[in-house]
Amino acid sequence: QVQVVESGGGLVQPGGSLRLSCAASGFTLDYYAIGWFRQAPGKEREGVSCISSSDGNIYYADSVKGRFTISRDNAKNTVYLQMNSLKPEDTAVYYCAAHHYYCPGLMEDFGSWGQGTQVTVSS
Numbered sequence: 001q002v003q004v005v006e007s008g009g010g011l012v013q014p015g016g017s018l019r020l021s022c023a024a025s026g027f028t029l030d031y032y033a034i035g036w037f038r039q040a041p042g043k044e045r046e047g048v049s050c051i052s053s054s055d056g057n058i059y060y061a062d063s064v065k066g067r068f069t070i071s072r073d074n075a076k077n078t079v080y081l082q083m084n085s086l087k088p089e090d091t092a093v094y095y096c097a098a099h100h101y102y103c104p105g106l107m108e109d110f111g112s113w114g115q116g117t118q119v120t121v122s123s
Contacts, residue, residue, distance in 0.1 A: 002026040002112045004096050009117030012086055020081040020117060022096035029053070029072060033103045034079040035110055036070065038092035050103035051079060059103055086121045093118050
């Protein structure tokens with residue numbers, strides 16, 4: 001019933017840009033925080049960014065600060081992750097997930113995970 005769907009992944013060159021979308025259905029993003037996560041081959045899943053529902057709090061992993069920007073468009077029920085200055089180490093499957101109101105400290109507290117979208121940064 002409550003679902004999120006990622007899209008926008010693809011193949012880009014180092015230094016390029018990509019915008020990922022996380023579209024929600026079955027609920028409104030007005031009352032949810034959305035987190036972005038990624039998992040590269042052979043590595044554990046890691047948090048990338050999170051945006052809270054109403055107080056505007058935003059968090060970024062140190063590895064993406066200054067390069068990635070998270071935003072929300074409640075009218076479209078969608079959260080975006082704008083990725084600039086992409087590096088090969090950004091290559092991963094990117095997931096979004098929802099949590100009530102605020103960004104929790106543990107990724108295990110997120111629910112309604114999407115299927116993921118592949119991002120490949122290569123020349």
